Amino acid sequence: MSGALAPFWRASSLEVFEAAPFTGDHATDLAIVGGGYTGLSAALQAAGQGASVTLLEAETVGHGGSGRNVGLVNAGLWLPPDDLCRALGSEAGEHLTAVLAAAPDLVFALIDDHAIACEPMRHGTLHLAHAPRGTAQLRARLAQMQARGAPVQLLDGCEVAARTGTDAFHAALHDPRAGTIQPLAYARGLARAAREAGAELHEHSPVTGVEHRDGQWCVTTAQGTLRAKRLLMATNAYHTPAPPLRLPEMPVVQFYQLATEPLGDNRAREILPGGEGCWDTGLVMTALRRDAAGRIILGGMGGAGAIHADWAARKLAQLFPQLRGISVPHAWAGRIAMTGDHLPRIQRLGPEGFAVYGYSGRGIGPGTVFGKAVAGALLTGDETDLPVPVIAVHHEPLARLKTLYYETGARLVHLISARG
Template sequence: MAEPFPLAPSLWATTAPPGPETPPLTESGQADVVIVGGGFCGLSTALHLAERGIRPVVLEAREVGFGGSGRNGGQVIPGLKYDPADLVAKFGPERGERLARFAGSTADTVFDLIARHAMDVPHRRAGWIQGAHTEAGLAEVARRAEQWAGLGAPTRVLDRSETARLLGTERYLGGWLDGRGGAIQPLSYARGLARAALKAGAAIHGQTPVTGLSRSGSTWTVTTAQGARLSTERVVLCTNGYTGGLWPGLAQTVIAANSFQVATKPLSDNLRRSILPEGQVSSDTRKLLLYFRLDHTGRLLMGGRGPFREPRTPRDWAHLERIVGKLFPQLDGTAFDHRWCGRVAITQDYLPHLHEPAPGLLIDIGCQGRGVGLQSTMGRAIAQYIATGDADSLPLPLTPIAPLPMHAFHRLYVSAIIAWYRLSDGGIR
């Protein structure tokens, strides 16, 4: 049977070095910790556990980085959807400020890991620009820049002309620059995390779907599709946008929206110098945001929402190709040679969620479109929690699993919202 259209190679799959060997699990055994999911969170958790002398085993249904971790835009953006003052209002002064500092450190985690483990990952840390397309957006970015500057972040508010110069488009009224952000090749980074975890003593098995979890006393049994089983006292689930029915109700706590991306063919030197000339990455203040950057091969990437369903033909990316021409008229007629998508787990409150529904089972879900830094740092926090038992190691409180009411209708709702935003959200669609 032919490979389905959605799995056509992404830009990252065609430009990343080969991943490490992660053979399927074929024999039953024991592990200190079993981690389900070989994305950023699972791999970071495995690496940080192994560095503490705890033996983790990662079980991945496909291959390392197959899901959203290897299919995102490669933008490393610190913070959360909430600004620091909002987090303090929501969680109180102590926990709110601690969460803000955690969120603000997430980009540091990524670039520190790349450097510390000498990963073969194309990367650049020139900052992130958030462009504002309305007057309300201008007020929003000014407030955001001021709050993060108050926590020591290198931020700068940009006027219209500076925004146009740095982005290469005149479509925005202004913006702000956060110097902590940057760009990576995300699949290379996932594979780099896997190599580092293996070197530290973790075991990783690809092509090993987990089909069952059961608990007897303090021991969990993790069953795989091949029939091999692992016994452990600790299980960590971090499957995010690719969460299935392994644990009751979990998949119904998120909307696993598809994030679509296109990439041009490599641009000429003149065109490259006219777009993001100082190497920043960018996403904007639209409700249905656009995000774009240049990659290490000189291609322009444009990302945004598309159909909730899996794509069927290249026409499902046509809206992004049109947007490229509208944002950057100098690229009119430029050809595109990569189209791909990946699922992003979005919670109702736009925060990551941590659950411990049974002793020895920890669940992390909800990357909110900022998973590169967020989930890398979450993995470190989860490892500390497992090693010490101290719940204060976690950036967020443990909460009960709460499925969204009428979850089956949310796909229709999200599809309708996407259609509405395209009509009303700044006139560029």
Template structure:
């Protein structure tokens, strides 16, 4: 029932795969082709790049190794947020004030771009824009939210710090000390959004080939040759938009981030009277824990709970038990009805995906070679930033100076011991979940 890493290029059996609108029909690349621009990767960044290029009449071809949204985009929590996880002052400490302000300004408008694309192209993705809640799980977490609120409001963000009582009213849980409410944000069905971007790009003239993994990327005298098992494309420019699912296609680009896994479980649709108590405003949530937990509803009233970790062997049962225990701690008064509504099987779907976690928690823009560009390292926040960076890449390829992009160009920087760090975070999150179960924190 629950997802394991597939042996073939099939989408995980997630709630999103179950409920998303159908993907557009796309062929496998066969034979020899030419295209002005080739985009590698069918997630949010690649699809946004292809769509915005096609909208301006540019000849663009997108190659996806599996299916549209197969990677982190189609397994996302589905929170269309403004900004990054990182506090604005911390971004300034890394980039300096002028560059940080440019990035902050661009990403503060990310939900506007996401929801405008959804509206313009009629994308069926359960789009809801009722805001999000950043939940303070402890007194220390609340202090973090207070400082974050101060920094955001100082920059003009319309966020509000909620009391514990107001947070309980909006979530149905008394477990939190307060929350930041951000009215700019919302939730979407992420796989539906990815498929909708693909459909829109096709309608504008882009070409999309799926089940077409890139096996070779070679510099030619007048561009690039992008090879797949059954074909090749000669292109002037190439965009690598593979993020956490990057391989060693280009000089160990995958060595620049730590691979993290995030899992999610979803219930059956909850009863109407329970939905009046749990997240009645249908906001998407995440908390201030070191090992973050996410919480949201889908359009059918399924409760979706997620955290850091991955399924492997018996880990699925362990994580299901943790999720059940955590749900009971959050909603002790409603839990019996949630379980009773489940007909004996509380969790109907479970899936996991990879996150590209950068050491400074910021995405990075790289010019890998002449006419070869990439953005990598969203650290789990891919919907808004991926959409924004895709458009920015398209604007640059169409002539906008690279200095106007939201991110500065940096060199690839290998992250040492990345796989060890990934295992450390994975095992550490398991211990954290065990600790939570024992002490019900």
């Protein structure tokens, strides 16, 4: 994502947050690099426990994926529970499944506790079968989720058409635990809450170096040095080099989105009348939702550019012919760090230092949960309740080639799809 397209969420956010750049030489209990969901959740948690916290953000809070996503608060990852257990082992897989099942509870509790003005709507999500084979995928996921007590329900095509306003989908899995938010406003609200709890946050403070020496972490910027006993790197898909520290290079998936003008009351009653957020079973995934003002937000894998813009316009018209000719004044794109197995990682960087990355497109719930958990582990030294086991090293082979593969695949699919 080139950064040329500013996300619509900046214009519609009721939460406002600004912070001065970091300057001088300071010490803190916990240094956090990255002002997205993970870093902000960690800052809020640590400050609430009485620790001194300093967070450094290279751009502005929520500049990366936290301010560029569709805003779906899901209760899990892309992978179904059985796949998690095969990848992590039964005990660790079940633990991660349970932790992420409760992630929306944490997100919406934080929104309530701190009065975050981020358009929270907890009406569930619809995982849509984009083709008949998608229905079989949903049935398998349904059985796995229900076996673990999840209150999910499989809807037939008629019910899906009534809930979405289009007959383009064959079935859907409804998860009432999930919901939608204004994603940038949520990030800004977390930042405000963290600062109110005592955390020091700094924007426009790109980190130029990170190293552990003389028993502490030294984090340098162009205008200052931060010394900390503990470190959290929470840069994910927007990481930039901070030598001598090195993080693994991640394959990157770009995600293109558009937002229509607000719909009138009549149109709004026809399209997603229940307010659910949606994502489909397509290999090149599409997401769909409505915001509080009645705008339709549609997104799909792929970066900024005419191919994805043309696809999105065609897709919108295909799904909702009644919207042909509607103004689409907003378009933007963001980056997703996509691990090869679609599992997030907590990597040990050194003494009392962690990096968290690789949510693979599920940042809101997991980022909030992982940030809180990692902050607790760093402050107490107890790692037993972390969502995933800590790893010493991680390597993504052919990361740049995979990035090219993902974008090329998305371009090819979008060139030919949603036509006719």
